[in-house]
Amino acid sequence: MTLTGNMRIDGDRLWDALMEMAKIGPGVRGGNNRQTLTDEDAEGRALFQKWCEDAGMTMGVDQMGNMFFRREGTDPDALPVYVGSHLDTQPTGGKYDGVLGVLGGLEIVRTLNDLNIKTRHPIVVVNWTNEEGTRFAPAMLASGVFAGMHEQDWAYDREDAEGKKFGDELNRIGWRGDEEVGDRKMHAFYELHIEQGPILEAEEKDIGVVTHGQGLWWLQVTLTGKDAHTGSTPMPMRRNAGLGMARIADLVHEIAMSHQPEAVGAIGHCDFHPNSRNVIPGKVVFTIDIRSPHRDVLDGMKARIEAEAPKIAHDLGLEIEIEEAGHFDPVAFDENCVTSVRNAAERLGYSHRNLVSGAGHDACWINRVAPTGMVMCPCVDGLSHNEDEDISPEWARAGADVLFHAVVETAQIVE
Numbered sequence: 540m541t542l543t544g545n546m547r548i549d550g551d552r553l554w555d556a557l558m559e560m561a562k563i564g565p566g567v568r569g570g571n572n573r574q575t576l577t578d579e580d581a582e583g584r585a586l587f588q589k590w591c592e593d594a595g596m597t598m599g600v601d602q603m604g605n606m607f608f609r610r611e612g613t614d615p616d617a618l619p620v621y622v623g624s625h626l627d628t629q630p631t632g633g634k635y636d637g638v639l640g641v642l643g644g645l646e647i648v649r650t651l652n653d654l655n656i657k658t659r660h661p662i663v664v665v666n667w668t669n670e671e672g673t674r675f676a677p678a679m680l681a682s683g684v685f686a687g688m689h690e691q692d693w694a695y696d697r698e699d700a701e702g703k704k705f706g707d708e709l710n711r712i713g714w715r716g717d718e719e720v721g722d723r724k725m726h727a728f729y730e731l732h733i734e735q736g737p738i739l740e741a742e743e744k745d746i747g748v749v750t751h752g753q754g755l756w757w758l759q760v761t762l763t764g765k766d767a768h769t770g771s772t773p774m775p776m777r778r779n780a781g782l783g784m785a786r787i788a789d790l791v792h793e794i795a796m797s798h799q800p801e802a803v804g805a806i807g808h809c810d811f812h813p814n815s816r817n818v819i820p821g822k823v824v825f826t827i828d829i830r831s832p833h834r835d836v837l838d839g840m841k842a843r844i845e846a847e848a849p850k851i852a853h854d855l856g857l858e859i860e861i862e863e864a865g866h867f868d869p870v871a872f873d874e875n876c877v878t879s880v881r882n883a884a885e886r887l888g889y890s891h892r893n894l895v896s897g898a899g900h901d902a903c904w905i906n907r908v909a910p911t912g913m914v915m916c917p918c919v920d921g922l923s924h925n926e927d928e929d930i931s932p933e934w935a936r937a938g939a940d941v942l943f944h945a946v947v948e949t950a951q952i953v954e
């Protein structure tokens with residue numbers, strides 16, 4: 540048996556599963572509040588477990604609560620192809636962010652069962668714990684421990700706003716497993732996710748073939764001038780830190796615009812001192828956020844800021860301090876996995892374009908330990924982390940179809 544364009548997942552069944560899961564931890568405006576390691580998270584996990592076991596899969600759970608459901612392959616020596624995302628949501632989250640990727644993985648196995656297809660490699664459907672990072676920062680915590688980015692004990696000590704610890708809450712809801720985190724070896728990993736941006740919908744494309752994830756630098760800048768009366772200080776005698784901030788904001792914008800279409804940059808947070816209506820600000824502290832999927836571009840953007848912002852400050856009689864406040868390396872997804880996703884969209888007749896993921900995903904960490912690919916589908920107005928987050932059943936179906944073909948091609952049909 541070979542993979543042909545008429546092999547499709549069951550879009551109605553996938554949609555029913557999405558609606559059924561959305562009943563657990565309902566939000567206040569039609570979305571979801573199923574935050575990690577809450578009772579609602581436990582209830583969602585139990586439902587997912589039941590569905591997976593009904594589909595003939597066997598469960599493994601690691602010490603971070605990551606859930607793995609395995610459908611056997613025919614070759615006992617072949618590493619599994621992993622597929623999944625996360626079931627946890629923001630406090631006022633949508634029904635699809637993360638959930639689509641987990642239930643899309645389940646739908647793949649259900650479809651393989653329907654079509655009586657065996658694969659050489661096993662297929663493992665994953666639910667990663669605490670992707671969102673709202674209750675316990677940082678985001679992508681458990682996939683980060685899996686990929687060796689964080690220590691497990693450090694993760695267990697993360698506290699929520701009430702001072703409750705991640706490790707204690709994981710025990711409380713009964714989902715701390717025995718497996719050593721990160722012990723599993725993967726042949727490949729695929730994640731389906733809503734875009735969380737406006738490009739696919741605006742261009743009327745069915746599928747985003749994710750080639751890269753944005754790398755970022757956060758820089759904290761402190762400009763120091765002199766507080767002075769806004770009415771009585773002559774213009775040539777001012778040391779206005781607010782004006783310095785405004786000119787640096789313009790510089791950041793210009794630098795990002797010079798690396799289109801992929802680079803972005805902005806000043807997201809700013810504190811004016813003393814922040815008074817009739818005082819020239821003597822001190823401004825702000826953060827610059829710059830992103831690019833290419834390391835050389837990203838580092839070049841940072842170098843330009845570090846070279847040109849001090850000149851702006853100097854010209855205005857300001858002192859400047861620039862500190863590194865955060866960094867993520869750009870992610871280049873595996874070429875073979877990216878090609879499998881693109882080929883899948885072609886074979887199925889879906890329109891597609893390459894995309895750079897602007898948000899972080901579990902796939903970005905797993906890409907460090909296994910060949911990884913991502914599929915995206917559109918979402919209405921690019922909206923997510925919002926109860927109004929919305930997708931159409933057709934978009935979900937197309938995304939899961941492409942996921943199915945990419946995973947099954949990688950896992951290799953044997954009969």
Ligand SMILES: [Zn+2]
Binds near residue numbers: 625636637670732
């Ligand atoms: Zn997500």
